[in-house]
Amino acid sequence: MTVAPDSVFTRLARLTEHPRATVLVRCAGALSGQDVTAAQLLDGCRRTADALRAAGVRRGDKAVVMTRDAYHLVACVYALISLGAVPVLIEPRAEVRRCLDEIAPGVFIGEPLAHVARRALGWGRGQVRTALVTGRGLPGRLLGRSLPLAVPDGSGPLPPVPEPRPDDLAMIAFTSGSTGQPKGVEYRCATLAGQLAALDAVLRAEPGDVLLSCFLPFAALGPLLGLTTVAPQVDHLAPARTPPGSLVGPLRRHRATHVLGSPAVLGLIAGHCVRHGLTLPSVRRVLSFGAPLRPRLAEMLAKALPPGAEILSVYGATECLPVAAIDAQELRVRPPAGHVGTCLGRPLPGVRARILDADGTGLGEIAVAGPMVSPAYHARPDATRAAKSLADGALWHRTGDLGRLDGEGRLWYLGRSAHLVIGEGFALTTEDIEAAADTAAGVRRTALVGVGAAGRQRAVLCVEPEPGARRDAVVEALRAVLGDHPDARRIATVLFHPRFPTDIRHNSKIDRARLATYAAGGRR
Numbered sequence: 001m002t003v004a005p006d007s008v009f010t011r012l013a014r015l016t017e018h019p020r021a022t023v024l025v026r027c028a029g030a031l032s033g034q035d036v037t038a039a040q041l042l043d044g045c046r047r048t049a050d051a052l053r054a055a056g057v058r059r060g061d062k063a064v065v066m067t068r069d070a071y072h073l074v075a076c077v078y079a080l081i082s083l084g085a086v087p088v089l090i091e092p093r094a095e096v097r098r099c100l101d102e103i104a105p106g107v108f109i110g111e112p113l114a115h116v117a118r119r120a121l122g123w124g125r126g127q128v129r130t131a132l133v134t135g136r137g138l139p140g141r142l143l144g145r146s147l148p149l150a151v152p153d154g155s156g157p158l159p160p161v162p163e164p165r166p167d168d169l170a171m172i173a174f175t176s177g178s179t180g181q182p183k184g185v186e187y188r189c190a191t192l193a194g195q196l197a198a199l200d201a202v203l204r205a206e207p208g209d210v211l212l213s214c215f216l217p218f219a220a221l222g223p224l225l226g227l228t229t230v231a232p233q234v235d236h237l238a239p240a241r242t243p244p245g246s247l248v249g250p251l252r253r254h255r256a257t258h259v260l261g262s263p264a265v266l267g268l269i270a271g272h273c274v275r276h277g278l279t280l281p282s283v284r285r286v287l288s289f290g291a292p293l294r295p296r297l298a299e300m301l302a303k304a305l306p307p308g309a310e311i312l313s314v315y316g317a318t319e320c321l322p323v324a325a326i327d328a329q330e331l332r333v334r335p336p337a338g339h340v341g342t343c344l345g346r347p348l349p350g351v352r353a354r355i356l357d358a359d360g361t362g363l364g365e366i367a368v369a370g371p372m373v374s375p376a377y378h379a380r381p382d383a384t385r386a387a388k389s390l391a392d393g394a395l396w397h398r399t400g401d402l403g404r405l406d407g408e409g410r411l412w413y414l415g416r417s418a419h420l421v422i423g424e425g426f427a428l429t430t431e432d433i434e435a436a437a438d439t440a441a442g443v444r445r446t447a448l449v450g451v452g453a454a455g456r457q458r459a460v461l462c463v464e465p466e467p468g469a470r471r472d473a474v475v476e477a478l479r480a481v482l483g484d485h486p487d488a489r490r491i492a493t494v495l496f497h498p499r500f501p502t503d504i505r506h507n508s509k510i511d512r513a514r515l516a517t518y519a520a521g522g523r524r
């Protein structure tokens with residue numbers, strides 16, 4: 001018998017069971033913060049929903065929410081969903097205008113700076129009819145109507161939470177755009193419920209657990225997953241530049257049991273602990289996501305954790321999160337003969353994975369099916385057609401990732417198919433080379449890029465060295481770790497780069513298009 005997963009609404013309603021429990025902690029700085037109880041959050045959602053309704057926001061309206069404040073984000077997202085309106089999450093970056101032109105949002109809710117950018121850069125021009133400003137800001141009134149979002153005392157009535165239809169559109173979240181223009185991913189109510197159920201299986205939270213969420217949108221899911229959620233002050237435009245103390249301070253102060261972040265952010269935490277001789281005795285589970293977790297980082301992190309704590313690398317994408325998870329100790333498993341790349345673990349309960357268009361060695365594109373898979377891109381029928389298909393009574397999503405399934409049902413990751421390096425008579429997957437090259441002493445990370453036209457590309461291994469590492473020593477170390485790699489001879493050039501360009505969401509996905517331009521000599 002399959003049990004329908006709890007919807008966002010069931011989970012919201014469940015927050016009323018312990019109204020005085022802290023569910024969200026907003027960190028305004030390394031030392032200060034504000035605790036929000038379940039009653040305050042629900043009261044705040046109701047007030048926000050009332051204010052949105054009064055401003056003319058209606059069921060089905062698409063509303064961009066752009067704020068760095070965790071409470072504002074959570075209150076707005078829950079309030080919009082409870083009204084049947086659709087929150088749209090997108091990072092402030094170069095392509096926002098084009099992305100919003102596709103989505104055509106009628107409502108824009110954001111902090112003053114987001115509205116300044118909206119006005120200056122024409123985001124949603126001709127579409128946004130209701131502009132609402134969150135937080136206190138000088139030019140607020142010039143930019144739009146102010147949305148009152150002070151944390152209430154929690155004594156007001158709780159919001160009515162109607163049970164929606166599973167197929168109702170609940171949210172749109174944009175991909176990070178590492179293989180082209182970001183796409184707006186549709187989450188139906190059933191998709192969100194599926195994601196929450198799959199995340200329950202990964203987090204395995206117990207009453208009283210505390211999540212430090214270093215990725216802001218995830219702070220909105222934490223309370224629904226039954227965790228008190230701490231939102232530290234991350235530099236959301238450049239997470240890797242966050243002062244590590246503003247992550248480790250709240251983690252230790254609030255005795256986080258679960259920590260969630262990208263490898264770049266987890267690297268900050270691990271580095272800070274090593275430098276200051278700190279330990280993190282409260283932590284039971286660390287979740288890394290967004291890019292491969294390297295064993296070296298996992299080992300550094302493990303030194304700060306108590307015995308028995310788990311470090312998991314969680315694989316997924318905006319369109320399907322989470323898909324699989326692997327304990328860092330297993331990351332070191334040797335691939336079965338002929339298999340290369342990085343192990344992602346087994347698909348989570350309820351998730352199915354298969355390899356499409358596999359070659360003779362079993363390598364092909366990873367496709368996934370399950371309740372957490374988004375059924376469509378918003379207003380992009382071409383992209384939806386290319387990525388989704390029906391088979392065996394399920395909707396399958398092509399991830400754009402290359403991989404394999406081994407005899408034990410484990411998935412292996414070989415990189416994105418868009419990043420395959422195709423030269424004369426050979427094809428190199430990025431993860432095949434990089435997983436090995438990243439183990440070399442003095443190497444921070446590597447990226448394999450192709451220079452030239454596909455089919456005649458030159459393989460260039462870009463290397464970001466550790467600070468202070470000597471180049472000749474790094475090249476020697478690379479020779480040693482790639483020595484017996486069957487495809488290492490295909491690498492035409494090793495090129496040093498001081499700091500790789502990365503995505504703005506996680507600072508963990510290497511911007512390979514820019515590196516390839518750099519490698520071709522047209523430095524950017």
Ligand SMILES: Nc1ncnc2c1ncn2[C@@H]1O[C@H](COP(=O)(O)OP(=O)(O)OP(=O)(O)O)[C@@H](O)[C@H]1O
Pocket residue numbers: 175176177178179180181182183288289290291292293313314315316317318319399400401413415416509
């Ligand atoms: N644990 C992991 N190990 C390896 N790669 C991962 C892991 N988690 C995520 N990824 C990579 O991140 C991708 C998902 O990223 P995301 O949804 O943020 O945007 P994107 O797919 O990069 O954007 P776009 O589709 O616009 O290029 C996955 O397809 C995979 O390549």
